[in-house]
Amino acid sequence: MVPPNQSRALFRFTVLVVLATLGLVCIGGLVTSKGVGMSVPDWPTSFGYNMFALPVSTWMTGGIFDEHTHRLWASTVGLLVVLLTRWIGGIESRKSLAIIGLVEFGMGLTLVASFGIRWKGEGHFLMGIGSVVLLAAACPWKSLPTSKTAIRLSWLAFWLVQAQGSLGGLRVVLDQWAVAGTTGGVLFGMIHGCLGQLFFALVAALAIHLSSAWKPTTWQPVLPLSLTLPVLTLSLVFGQLLLGLVMRHQHAGLAVHDLPLAYGQVWPDLAPEDLARYSRQRDEIEPVTAFQIRIHVLHRINAIVASLAVLTLFLKTRFLPKGHLLSRLSQIWLALIGVQFLLGILTVYWNKPADIATAHVAVGTLSLATGLISFWVAALTCSNPFSSVSSFQKSSNRVTPTSVGHPHPVT
Amino acid sequence: MVTESKIMKNTLKVGMIAVSVAVLSTSAAEVTGKIKLVGDAPPAREITPILADKFCGPLHTSPVMTRTYLVGADKGLANVCVYIKAGIPAGKTYAVPTTKPLIDQIGCMYEPFISAAMVGQTIDIKNSDSFMHNVNCQAKINKGFNFAQAQKGQVNGKTFDKAELAVKLICNVHPWMSGYVHIFDHPFFAVSDKNGHFTISGDLPDGKYTVEANHLKSGTVTGDIEIKGGKATLNLDLAVK
Ligand code: HEM
Ligand SMILES: [Cu+2]
Numbered sequence: 001m002v003p004p005n006q007s008r009a010l011f012r013f014t015v016l017v018v019l020a021t022l023g024l025v026c027i028g029g030l031v032t033s034k035g036v037g038m039s040v041p042d043w044p045t046s047f048g049y050n051m052f053a054l055p056v057s058t059w060m061t062g063g064i065f066d067e068h069t070h071r072l073w074a075s076t077v078g079l080l081v082v083l084l085t086r087w088i089g090g091i092e093s094r095k096s097l098a099i100i101g102l103v104e105f106g107m108g109l110t111l112v113a114s115f116g117i118r119w120k121g122e123g124h125f126l127m128g129i130g131s132v133v134l135l136a137a138a139c140p141w142k143s144l145p146t147s148k149t150a151i152r153l154s155w156l157a158f159w160l161v162q163a164q165g166s167l168g169g170l171r172v173v174l175d176q177w178a179v180a181g182t183t184g185g186v187l188f189g190m191i192h193g194c195l196g197q198l199f200f201a202l203v204a205a206l207a208i209h210l211s212s213a214w215k216p217t218t219w220q221p222v223l224p225l226s227l228t229l230p231v232l233t234l235s236l237v238f239g240q241l242l243l244g245l246v247m248r249h250q251h252a253g254l255a256v257h258d259l260p261l262a263y264g265q266v267w268p269d270l271a272p273e274d275l276a277r278y279s280r281q282r283d284e285i286e287p288v289t290a291f292q293i294r295i296h297v298l299h300r301i302n303a304i305v306a307s308l309a310v311l312t313l314f315l316k317t318r319f320l321p322k323g324h325l326l327s328r329l330s331q332i333w334l335a336l337i338g339v340q341f342l343l344g345i346l347t348v349y350w351n352k353p354a355d356i357a358t359a360h361v362a363v364g365t366l367s368l369a370t371g372l373i374s375f376w377v378a379a380l381t382c383s384n385p386f387s388s389v390s391s392f393q394k395s396s397n398r399v400t401p402t403s404v405g406h407p408h409p410v411t
Numbered sequence: 412m413v414t415e416s417k418i419m420k421n422t423l424k425v426g427m428i429a430v431s432v433a434v435l436s437t438s439a440a441e442v443t444g445k446i447k448l449v450g451d452a453p454p455a456r457e458i459t460p461i462l463a464d465k466f467c468g469p470l471h472t473s474p475v476m477t478r479t480y481l482v483g484a485d486k487g488l489a490n491v492c493v494y495i496k497a498g499i500p501a502g503k504t505y506a507v508p509t510t511k512p513l514i515d516q517i518g519c520m521y522e523p524f525i526s527a528a529m530v531g532q533t534i535d536i537k538n539s540d541s542f543m544h545n546v547n548c549q550a551k552i553n554k555g556f557n558f559a560q561a562q563k564g565q566v567n568g569k570t571f572d573k574a575e576l577a578v579k580l581i582c583n584v585h586p587w588m589s590g591y592v593h594i595f596d597h598p599f600f601a602v603s604d605k606n607g608h609f610t611i612s613g614d615l616p617d618g619k620y621t622v623e624a625n626h627l628k629s630g631t632v633t634g635d636i637e638i639k640g641g642k643a644t645l646n647l648d649l650a651v652k
Contacts, residue, residue, distance in 0.1 A: 036586055040545075061543050
C-alpha cells in the first residue's frame with residue numbers, strides 16, 4: 001500500500017505534531033499557572049491587531065508573552081493537524097477538505113457580516129481556519145491513504161483541534177459572562193484545559209499506531225486477559241486529571257498548605273469557624289472556601305489510589321510475553337506517575353511555582369496519553385484469539401509453574 | 412426706579428435667607444476617628460516577580476512588599492474603608508460627588524491599593540507606566556470589564572451602577588498587580604490613612620448612626636455614634652486575622 005519511506009516520513013511528521021502539541025499544553029498550562037490568560041482582552045485579534053501582526057514590543061511585555069505565544073503556537077499546531085489530515089487521508093481527502101473549508105469560510109463570513117460583535121471573533125476565526133483547510137485541499141500532492149484507523153483518528157484530531165481553538169477563544173471572549181454559578185472564563189477554561197490534554201492523547205495514540213511498534217497481530221495474550229484493570233486505572237487517572245483541572249481553575253492549588261496532612265487532619269474540619277482559622281493562616285487576601293479544600297484533599301487521596309492502580313497494572317503486565325507493548329507502556333506509566341506524584345508534592349511544598357505546577361500538568365498529560373494507549377493495546381490483545389499453549393511456550397521464562405496450573409486473568 | 416431697587420434688595424434678602432437655610436439643612440457633619448490593629452500583623456512578603464520583570468524591575472530600587480496589613484504610628488491601620496452602615500435618612504438621595512478618585516498603575520503596582528467611590532461617580536484609571544497594563548475588573552454584583560491601557564498617561568473613566576464592597580481590579584500582564592475599590596450608594600465613606608485616621612464628611616443630620624470599618628484581611632467591625640452639632644468621633648479596633 002504505502003511505500004515504507006513515505007510511511008516513515010509520515011510517522012516522523014506525526015511525532016512532530018505530538019511534540020508541538022506537548023509544547024502547546026505546556027504553554028497553555030503556564031498561562032493558567034501564572035494567571036495571565038486575560039492579559040490580551042480580545043480574540044482572535046490581539047489588542048485589535050491581526051494576531052500575526054502584533055508588534056514584538058507588545059508581545060514581549062509580561063504575561064502577554066505567554067498568552068500571545070500560546071495563540072501563535074496553537075495556530076501552528078492547527079496548521080500541522082490540517083496537513084496531517086490531508087497526508088493521512090491521501091488524495092481522496094481533498095474533496096472533503098474543500099467542502100469543509102468552503103463551509104467554514106462561508107459560515108465565518110456570515111457571522112462577521114450579520115451577527116453582533118460577540119460573534120465577530122468566532123467569525124474571523126472560522127474564516128481563518130477555513131482558508132487553511134482550503135489550502136490543504138488545494139495541495140496536489142499524491143499522498144496515498146494510510147490505514148482506516150489512522151484516517152479516522154486524523155479526522156477526529158482535525159475536528160478536535162478546531163473545537164479546541166474555538167473554546168480557547170470563547171474562554172477569552174466570554175470571560176466575564178456569568179453561567180451556572182461561575183464565569184465563562186472558568187467554565188470554558190476548564191473545558192479547554194481538559195480537551196487539550198485529550199487532544200494530546202489522541203495524536204500520541206495516532207503516532208504509536210503509525211510506528212513500527214504497532215504490531216497488534218503479535219499481541220497474543222498468554223493467559224485470559226481482562227480489560228477491567230486497564231479501564232479502572234485509566235478512569236482513576238482521568239478522574240485525577242479532572243480534579244486537578246477544577247483545582248487549578250478554582251485557585252485551590254494552595255487551599256491546603258501542609259503535607260501530607262491537611263491542616264493537621266486527614267480530612268480537615270470545614271465548619272465556618274475552621275475556615276476562618278485557615279484563612280487567617282494564609283497570605284492571600286481572599287478567604288479559602290470549603291469547596292477549594294475538598295477538591296484539594298480529594299486530589300491528594302485519589303493520587304494515592306490512582307498511583308496504586310498504575311502500580312498494580314505494572315505488576316500484572318510483567319507476566320506478558322517479553323517485549324509486549326502493554327508491558328513497556330505500563331513501565332512508562334509507572335515512571336510517569338512516580339514523577340507526577342513528586343511534582344504534585346513539590347507544587348504544594350514550594351508554594352506553587354509556575355514552572356513546577358506546569359510540569360505537573362505536562363506529566364499528567366503524558367500519563368493520560370500513556371493510559372489511553374495502554375487501554376487500546378490491552379483491548380487489541382484481548383480481541384486476539386487466546387492461544388495459551390503456543391504463547392506460553394514462547395514466554396515460559398516469565399510464568400511461574402503455579403500460575404499455569406490455575407490460569408487466572410492477567411491484568 | 413425706587414420701587415425697582417427695593418424689589419431687588421428684597422429678592423437679595425430672600426435669596427440670602429434661602430442660602431443660609433440651605434447651608435443649615437445641609438448640615439456639614441464630620442465623623443472622625445482612628446482604626447487600630449490589635450495583635451501583631453504577619454510580616455509583609457516581597458513580591459519577587461516584580462524585580463525580575465524586564466520593564467517593572469528597573470522602576471524600583473528596593474524590594475516591593477505586599478500590602479495586606481499596613482500599620483502606622485500607634486498601631487494605626489491603613490487601607491480600612493470606613494462608612495455609615497445604618498442611620499442615613501431613608502429615601503433621601505444624594506448627589507454624586509464631582510471629584511474623581513484616581514487609581515494609578517505606577518511601577519507595576521496599583522496606587523492606592525484601596526479606593527472608594529459612590530455609585531455613578533467617575534473613577535479615573537490611569538497608566539503611568541510606559542508599557543501595557545490591562546485593567547481586569549472582577550466585579551461580582553456590578554458588571555466587570557477588561558481593557559488594555561497601552562499609552563503612558565492614558566486615563567479611562569469608569570463608573571459602577573450598584574453598591575459593592577471590595578471590587579477587585581487585576582492586571583494579567585503583571586499578575587501580582589491588584590487593587591480594590593469599594594462602591595457605596597451614598598457619599599459617606601472614607602479610607603483610613605497611613606496612621607489609621609479617617610474623616611467622613613457630608614450632609615448628615617444630627618442623630619444616631621452605625622459605622623462599619625472593613626479591612627480586606629481582618630474583616631469588619633461596627634460601632635455606634637451620635638452626631639451632635641455636626642460632629643462625632645469613633646475609634647475602632649480590628650484584630651489580626
Ligand atoms: C499521582 C497522580 C497525580 C496526577 C495524575 C495528577 C494530575 C494533575 C493534573 C492533570 C493537574 C492539572 C490539571 C489542569 O490544569 O489541566 C493537577 C493539578 C494539581 N495537582 Fe496533581 N496529580 C497527581 C498527584 C498529585 C499530588 C500527590 C499532589 C500533592 C499532594 C498534587 C497536587 C496538585 C496541585 C496542587 C495541583 C494544582 C496546581 C495549580 O493550581 O496550578 N497532585 N494534578
Ligand atoms: Cu500590569
